Amino acid sequence: MFVLDTIVHRLKRGCETMAYPEGPAPALPDRHGGSLKVDASQCTDGCDRCLPVCPTQAIARPLGKSVALDLGRCLFCAACVEVCPDKAITQTGDHRLAVRRREDLLLGDPDGGEVRLAVALDERLRKLFGRSLRLRQVSAGGCNACEADTNVLGTIGWDLGRFGIQFVASPRHADGLLVTGPVSKNMELALKKTYDAVPDPKIVIAVGACAIAGGPFIGHPQVHPGVGAVLPVDLFIPGCPPHPLTILDGLLRLLGRLKEDRGIR
Amino acid sequence: MSDSSSFALLANATSLPWAEVPAWPVEEFVRATGKEFSRGARLCALFGVPEGAGTGIVAVLAFDADNTLAVARSTAFSGSYPSITATHPQAHLFEREIWEQHGLTPTGHPWLKPVRRGHGNAPANGEFFRVSGREVHEVAVGPVHAGIIEPGHFRFQCAGEEVLHLEIALGYQHRGVEEALVGGPHRATMSQMETVAGDTTIAHATAYATLMESLSGTEAPLRAQWLRAIALELERLANHTGDMGALANDVAFLPTSSACGKIRGDYLNLTALVCGNRFGRGWVRPGGARHDLEPERIARMLERLETALSDTEQAVAWFWDAASVRARLENVGTVFAAQAAEVGLVGPAARACGLVRDVRYDHPAGWHRFAQAPVAVWPGGDVFARARVRSLEIRRSGDYIRDQLAGPADGGIRCALPPPASDTLAVALVEGWRGEVCHVGLTDGKGCFRRYKIVDPSFHNWTGLALALRGAAISDFPICNKSFNLSYCGFDL
Numbered sequence: 001m002f003v004l005d006t007i008v009h010r011l012k013r014g015c016e017t018m019a020y021p022e023g024p025a026p027a028l029p030d031r032h033g034g035s036l037k038v039d040a041s042q043c044t045d046g047c048d049r050c051l052p053v054c055p056t057q058a059i060a061r062p063l064g065k066s067v068a069l070d071l072g073r074c075l076f077c078a079a080c081v082e083v084c085p086d087k088a089i090t091q092t093g094d095h096r097l098a099v100r101r102r103e104d105l106l107l108g109d110p111d112g113g114e115v116r117l118a119v120a121l122d123e124r125l126r127k128l129f130g131r132s133l134r135l136r137q138v139s140a141g142g143c144n145a146c147e148a149d150t151n152v153l154g155t156i157g158w159d160l161g162r163f164g165i166q167f168v169a170s171p172r173h174a175d176g177l178l179v180t181g182p183v184s185k186n187m188e189l190a191l192k193k194t195y196d197a198v199p200d201p202k203i204v205i206a207v208g209a210c211a212i213a214g215g216p217f218i219g220h221p222q223v224h225p226g227v228g229a230v231l232p233v234d235l236f237i238p239g240c241p242p243h244p245l246t247i248l249d250g251l252l253r254l255l256g257r258l259k260e261d262r263g264i265r
Numbered sequence: 266m267s268d269s270s271s272f273a274l275l276a277n278a279t280s281l282p283w284a285e286v287p288a289w290p291v292e293e294f295v296r297a298t299g300k301e302f303s304r305g306a307r308l309c310a311l312f313g314v315p316e317g318a319g320t321g322i323v324a325v326l327a328f329d330a331d332n333t334l335a336v337a338r339s340t341a342f343s344g345s346y347p348s349i350t351a352t353h354p355q356a357h358l359f360e361r362e363i364w365e366q367h368g369l370t371p372t373g374h375p376w377l378k379p380v381r382r383g384h385g386n387a388p389a390n391g392e393f394f395r396v397s398g399r400e401v402h403e404v405a406v407g408p409v410h411a412g413i414i415e416p417g418h419f420r421f422q423c424a425g426e427e428v429l430h431l432e433i434a435l436g437y438q439h440r441g442v443e444e445a446l447v448g449g450p451h452r453a454t455m456s457q458m459e460t461v462a463g464d465t466t467i468a469h470a471t472a473y474a475t476l477m478e479s480l481s482g483t484e485a486p487l488r489a490q491w492l493r494a495i496a497l498e499l500e501r502l503a504n505h506t507g508d509m510g511a512l513a514n515d516v517a518f519l520p521t522s523s524a525c526g527k528i529r530g531d532y533l534n535l536t537a538l539v540c541g542n543r544f545g546r547g548w549v550r551p552g553g554a555r556h557d558l559e560p561e562r563i564a565r566m567l568e569r570l571e572t573a574l575s576d577t578e579q580a581v582a583w584f585w586d587a588a589s590v591r592a593r594l595e596n597v598g599t600v601f602a603a604q605a606a607e608v609g610l611v612g613p614a615a616r617a618c619g620l621v622r623d624v625r626y627d628h629p630a631g632w633h634r635f636a637q638a639p640v641a642v643w644p645g646g647d648v649f650a651r652a653r654v655r656s657l658e659i660r661r662s663g664d665y666i667r668d669q670l671a672g673p674a675d676g677g678i679r680c681a682l683p684p685p686a687s688d689t690l691a692v693a694l695v696e697g698w699r700g701e702v703c704h705v706g707l708t709d710g711k712g713c714f715r716r717y718k719i720v721d722p723s724f725h726n727w728t729g730l731a732l733a734l735r736g737a738a739i740s741d742f743p744i745c746n747k748s749f750n751l752s753y754c755g756f757d758l
Contacts, residue, residue, distance in 0.1 A: 142463070167412075187387075222444075
């Protein structure tokens with residue numbers, strides 16, 4: 001009898017939604033590694049072992065300069081971490097990765113070795129979207145992993161609805177777009193039309209390495225190097241795909257809903 | 266197979282010098298291929314290989330009952346050739362693709378139009394098939410759909426509620442995966458293989474790694490093969506559980522929907538327990554695997570797996586227990602077994618039509634040579650059957666992982682690969698959760714890829730969805746679509 005069974009099940013389980021953000025964040029898997037940190041001063045002169053192992057050429061070391069890592073291009077495969085003999089690139093275990101400006105994902109001198117996390121929207125937009133944000137999701141060449149881990153936020157464990165954030169079926173009902181994929185040329189028109197259909201003021205969120213810089217497909221003539229090439233982007237969430245916790249952190253950070261960061265930067 | 270025009274035989278995950286692949290003038294090639302189809306062969310891949318000014322066509326066939334694959338090619342030519350599709354519909358999309366990529370025209374192809382080629386900043390969809398009549402109307406859906414889902418365009422021809430015809434136009438997700446592989450492998454190749462279809466990371470990565478190992482004349486260490494087999498079933502568990510939840514959601518049966526949504530994540534987290542990534546990225550590599558399952562991790566996995574499996578069992582039991590659910594799924598979106606065989610369906614969609622078709626069983630490679638999973642089949646061909654096959658496979662994947670965790674293979678997990686052989690063709694099939702993932706690689710004189718063909722199971726199965734809608738109500742589309750749950754990017758490449 002499923003009717004009785006489901007009721008008993010629900011009573012036994014109680015609320016299965018996580019305590020975060022009021023309580024602690026759920027732990028990332030121990031091999032996840034989280035964000036990356038660059039300490040360029042550790043680099044040995046002339047060492048460039050991390051360069052050839054990076055699948056997306058996210059790491060550069062111009063002659064005579066120190067190492068620089070672009071987290072927007074990064075797939076977080078940690079191949080560089082494995083080969084680095086000097087611990088110049090290390091994993092931080094931190095799930096927080098979202099930024100407001102593309103350049104805040106460039107690690108190394110002179111901007112510093114850590115990601116510069118996103119600040120909240122300005123007062124006016126926060127007033128509009130802070131307690132009710134409707135997003136239209138568009139996959140533009142996404143592989144369905146970023147899409148899947150965005151979808152996960154709607155399940156009972158994460159319950160995105162409790163923050164007033166909801167994915168809607170029509171762009172006309174939306175306050176912004178959440179875009180995944182590098183923006184394939186074949187999706188360019190549909191993406192632009194969807195964007196145009198969203199009423200002003202509106203925001204654009206780029207989720208995943210593809211949406212930020214083209215990901216593994218960077219340089220292919222069939223794709224753009226990320227959403228930024230087609231639309232103005234307000235929030236970048238790195239990862240391949242980003243962990244759901246990273247995406248949620250980004251959304252809450254943008255809305256100024258995280259206590260730890262309120263009013264900072 | 267004794268006459269002069271016989272295909273070269275090979276097993277899954279093996280290779281063959283290009284010179285040993287029989288080559289005939291295209292008319293004879295078409296005739297010979299047709300003959301093999303009549304003897305029960307199934308088409309795994311059909312693609313062009315540019316040669317000089319012309320293009321040769323390569324066919325990779327499967328004889329499932331004989332556990333063998335067969336390959337042959339035409340000599341290079343240009344212009345037109347007699348269409349295989351005219352007599353054997355399973356070639357229809359492949360011939361469209363060859364026409365689009367190489368300009369070879371299959372004479373007699375019933376519906377020749379672009380597959381994924383761009384036209385400006387959208388796919389060149391061409392004309393849609395139209396039904397005319399006073400009561401007939403057309404419904405256009407997509408590319409941007411209502412949910413968090415990939416883009417594609419569906420064009421329905423309806424008379425009232427009834428769907429007379431559905432045409433599916435894709436290509437929106439085209440990222441140039443195959444084109445980029447020419448001259449490779451490149452440094453981004455492994456990551457691209459892991460994202461051909463992101464929810465099928467393990468299957469595509471395993472097919473690619475197996476193919477590279479076969480080209481190098483070696484095998485991954487046994488323990489790595491054991492790991493890959495476990496990873497593949499975890500991927501199946503996560504996706505099938507998600508699909509059961511999605512189907513429940515589409516028939517407004519919320520208990521199963523909300524439970525499965527969460528449990529799906531539990532399976533993804535088991536993959537992340539081993540490799541850190543929920544989709545298995547970074548786990549499989551040519552020459553083996555990058556992350557091991559140590560005894561302590563095995564214990565943790567077993568414990569969490571048991572919880573997830575019993576949660577799934579319960580959530581799925583509610584679903585099957587509800588008469589309202591069963592009634593909603595029965596006799597909806599039926600694909601008949603003969604149709605399924607004719608269009609070459611694979612995976613759960615084929616098995617739900619009663620076809621015994623599973624690469625793990627028919628063409629075992631890697632760890633599946635030592636530990637096989639029984640094939641889950643259900644007759645009927647409707648949404649009910651497709652859901653049923655999934656729930657049977659959830660149980661069997663669970664049993665399979667339990668068994669494998671109890672008897673790990675010893676040894677290392679990675680070996681160095683010698684350089685790939687030159688002028689060689691290799692084939693690797695893997696039973697992904699949607700069905701047969703087929704990779705075919707052909708190297709040039711230097712051992713670099715001259716041509717690399719990827720066939721995601723969705724390439725075979727989208728036609729199945731179109732057939733399922735014939736005569737159905739348009740309101741049945743969501744559950745029919747979910748019951749197939751096909752990949753857009755895996756098709757668009």
